[in-house]
Amino acid sequence: MPNLRDIxxxxxxxxxxxxxxxxxxxxxxxxxxxxxxxILVARPYAIKIMHVLNHLTAxxxxxxxxxxENREGNKVLYxxxxxxxxxxxxxxxxxxxxxxxxxxxxxxxDISFVIAGKKGKEFFRVRPxxxxxxxxxxxxxxDYMKADEIADLLAGMFAEKAVDxxxxxxxxxxxxxxxxxxxxxxxxxxxxEMEVGREAGHVVDYIYEPDEETIMEDLVKRYMTVxxxxxxxxxxxxxxxARMTAMDSATRNAGDMIGGLSLTYNKARQAYITKExxxxxxxxxxxxx
Amino acid sequence: xxxxxxxxxxxTPGRELVADKVDQVNIPASEGDIGILYDHAPIITTLRxxxxxxxxxxxxxxxxxxxxxxxxxxNRVTILAETAEFAHEVDRQRATVAREKAEKILAxxxxxxxxxxxxxxxxxRAIARLEHTESK
Numbered sequence: 001m002p003n004l005r006d007i008x009x010x011x012x013x014x015x016x017x018x019x020x021x022x023x024x025x026x027x028x029x030x031x032x033x034x035x036x037x038x039i040l041v042a043r044p045y046a047i048k049i050m051h052v053l054n055h056l057t058a059x060x061x062x063x064x065x066x067x068x069e070n071r072e073g074n075k076v077l078y079x080x081x082x083x084x085x086x087x088x089x090x091x092x093x094x095x096x097x098x099x100x101x102x103x104x105x106x107x108x109x110d111i112s113f114v115i116a117g118k119k120g121k122e123f124f125r126v127r128p129x130x131x132x133x134x135x136x137x138x139x140x141x142x143d144y145m146k147a148d149e150i151a152d153l154l155a156g157m158f159a160e161k162a163v164d165x166x167x168x169x170x171x172x173x174x175x176x177x178x179x180x181x182x183x184x185x186x187x188x189x190x191x192x193e194m195e196v197g198r199e200a201g202h203v204v205d206y207i208y209e210p211d212e213e214t215i216m217e218d219l220v221k222r223y224m225t226v227x228x229x230x231x232x233x234x235x236x237x238x239x240x241x242a243r244m245t246a247m248d249s250a251t252r253n254a255g256d257m258i259g260g261l262s263l264t265y266n267k268a269r270q271a272y273i274t275k276e277x278x279x280x281x282x283x284x285x286x287x288x289x
Numbered sequence: 290x291x292x293x294x295x296x297x298x299x300x301t302p303g304r305e306l307v308a309d310k311v312d313q314v315n316i317p318a319s320e321g322d323i324g325i326l327y328d329h330a331p332i333i334t335t336l337r338x339x340x341x342x343x344x345x346x347x348x349x350x351x352x353x354x355x356x357x358x359x360x361x362x363x364n365r366v367t368i369l370a371e372t373a374e375f376a377h378e379v380d381r382q383r384a385t386v387a388r389e390k391a392e393k394i395l396a397x398x399x400x401x402x403x404x405x406x407x408x409x410x411x412x413x414r415a416i417a418r419l420e421h422t423e424s425k
Contacts, residue, residue, distance in 0.1 A: 045300045048369050144302040209320050209334035
């Protein structure tokens with residue numbers, strides 16, 4: 001028969017765990033709200049930048065820009081965005097698995113990585129891949145300046161021809177329950193055709209100050225920064241969403257476990273009482289006889 | 290001409306500061322300040338760190354922006370700034386520290402061109418913040 005005190009101790013320990021997972025779920029929920037807000041706020045800026053870039057690409061010679069140069073070459077760089085903390089379900093696993101699949105698919109090419117997040121670092125520690133740079137602890141205080149710094153690094157390597165292509169691998173935020181891993185090309189920059197905000201036949205003759213080329217030069221870099229920024233924001237929202245879901249199911253599992261343990265506990269207690277009663281009755285019977 | 294208003298929107302990556310209908314916008318363009326009134330020709334320009342202001346009725350609102358673009362089309366003014374703050378939000382103390390730091394770095398002779406440019410930009414930004422909030 002299971003020991004009553006042991007079961008009680010287990011119940012208490014599971015309850016403690018449940019309290020922690022519940023708290024983590026609530027924290028993740030509030031962080032998720034903040035992260036989603038950040039995405040929303042960044043969106044107008046990104047759309048406007050795209051808008052201006054689209055206007056310019058129609059008028060400028062694109063081949064001139066170093067970040068647009070589409071060259072043959074087999075040096076590929078992946079920026080992999082993971083989280084710094086665990087306990088968020090399959091969040092990091094799926095990104096890293098995808099990254100490794102890319103490695104498989106591009107055998108024979110010279111592949112290197114830039115890693116964001118401690119979890120990615122841990123993953124690659126036991127693997128032979130080439131890591132050019134690491135950004136750890138980025139989740140704590142991420143802002144546009146940080147994105148700019150990362151974009152600078154990538155653009156620099158690209159311009160020096162140390163790499164020929166740069167991709168970013170991250171979790172795109174679909175909903176709290178669903179995050180999709182996506183791989184997007186960062187460099188050379190491919191200006192996305194815009195569906196929104198481009199009215200049909202609406203070509204405006206702008207005055208450019210100082211001139212198209214100068215604006216273009218600056219803009220392409222900025223467009224890339226915005227893309228990096230967005231990838232990080234998406235990843236951060238996904239992380240909190242994944243953690244929320246994971247913690248929610250952990251809380252529920254703990255609840256189930258407590259239910260099961262309570263049942264065992266009550267049964268054991270009942271058996272114990274019955275046994276004692278039988279002993280008393282038996283004793284009384286024996287005395288009588 | 291109360292109905293002849295410009296649609297101004299000022300956004301940075303972190304925040305949307307202004308979305309309003311206004312009478313006039315004064316932009317610190319890289320080639321010199323420009324004032325935008327109703328029916329201005331379409332223009333795209335880069336910004337320099339400096340004061341941006343707009344008028345709505347009798348009210349004038351002042352901001353300090355740096356880096357980015359301004360686009361004007363169809364009486365819509367879009368400012369894409371790397372940083373922007375309302376004048377009353379500027380942290381003068383921080384800007385002073387930033388200026389001193391940048392000046393110190395610029396005084397060195399071993400800077401790469403990139404470092405120089407970056408620090409110079411920081412300096413300009415700090416100066417813009419300080420100069421245009423002096424009276425407050």
